[in-house]
Amino acid sequence: MNLNFTKMLFINTIMIGVMMAVSSNNWMILWTSMEIGVLSIVPLMTQEKMSSDSPIKYFIIQSISSCMMIMSISSMTSMINFKILLTQAMMIKIGAAPFHTWVLSIIEGIEYYSMFILFTLIKIPGLFTLSMLNEQFKYWSIMSMIIGSIMVMNQSSLKKMISYSSIYNLGIMLSSINETQVWTTYLLIYSMMLMMVLSMFSKMKINYLNQLISNEIEMISKTSIWVSLLSMAGMPPMIGFTIKMLILEKMIIKMEILLLTTILTSSILMMYMYMRISFLSMMMFSTLMKWKIFKKSKIDMKILIMNFMFTPLTLTLKSLN
Known part of the structure; x- marks a missing residue:
C-alpha cells in the first residue's frame, strides 16, 4: 500500500x-x-x-x-x-x-510529521473534555508555563525545544479553558505557526541547533525559522502575539493577577532564549559562500510576511467591532 x-x-x-x-x-x-x-x-x-x-x-x-x-x-x-x-x-x-x-x-x-499531529489534533478531545468540566486549572496552567519556559533554556535538540514550547503554549490554553472560543482560536493559530516551523525543519533536515549554525542555510531561511519561533513565544508584532493578546485581555478583565504575571514572565524567558539562539545562528556563516548569504526563497518570504502582517490585520478587524 x-x-x-x-x-x-x-x-x-x-x-x-x-x-x-x-x-x-x-x-x-x-x-x-x-x-x-x-x-x-x-x-x-x-x-x-x-x-x-x-x-x-x-x-x-x-x-x-x-x-x-x-x-x-x-x-x-x-x-x-x-x-x-x-x-x-x-x-x-x-x-x-x-x-x-x-x-x-x-x-x-x-x-x-507525527509531531504536528501529536501537539495539535490529538489534544483536541482532551481539551474539550477539560472544558466540559467547567473547572479552574490555574495551577496546572502555571506549572506548564513555568516548566516549559525554564526547561527550554538548555536544550540543543530542536525537537525538545518544540516540545517544551508546546507544553508552554498548552499552559496558556489551560488558563482560558472555560472560554471555548478563546482557546480554540489559540489552538488554531498555534497549529498554523507550528506547521510553518516543522515544515521548514523537515525541508532542511535539521534536528539540532549546531546543524542550523554550521549548515549552508541562507540568511532568509534562518530568519524565517527564528521569526516563526519568536512568534510561537509571543513576541510582538508577530502572529503569536495576537493570540496571546486575547488571553491577556481576558486575564485583565477577570483580574487574574497571578496568571497574568506568570504569562508575562514566562514569555520574557521564551523570547530571551529564542533571541539568543537567533543572534548566534545569524552571525556564523563560516562555511557559507558570501554571495549565497542573502539568497531569497519565495516560501521563506511568505512565512515572514504571514508572521508580521497578521497582527495589524487582527487589530484592525478588532477595532471595527
Missing part, C-alpha cells in the same frame, strides 16, 4: 475522532474519540524510519490514562469526586506538566 495513502487514511481517522469529540457532550463518546485518535497515530508512528520504541511508550501511556478516564466516568454516580481523577487522566493524555515527561521520551523517535 502507498505510504502517502496510508498516512491520509490515518489522518482521516484521527479527524473523525476529533469531530466526534467536538460534536458530543457524552462522556463515553469523548472516550471513544480519544481511543480512535490513539489507534490511528500509533500505526502512523510505526511506519516512520526513525521509530523505535516510541509507539509502544505512547500506547502504554495513553492506555493508562484511558483506564483512569473509564474509572472516573464509572464513579460519577457514587460519592467519589470523579472530576479529580478525570482531570489527572486528561493532563496525562495531553502531556501537561507535571505529566510531560512521556512526551520528551518519545519525541526523538518520531518525525516532524
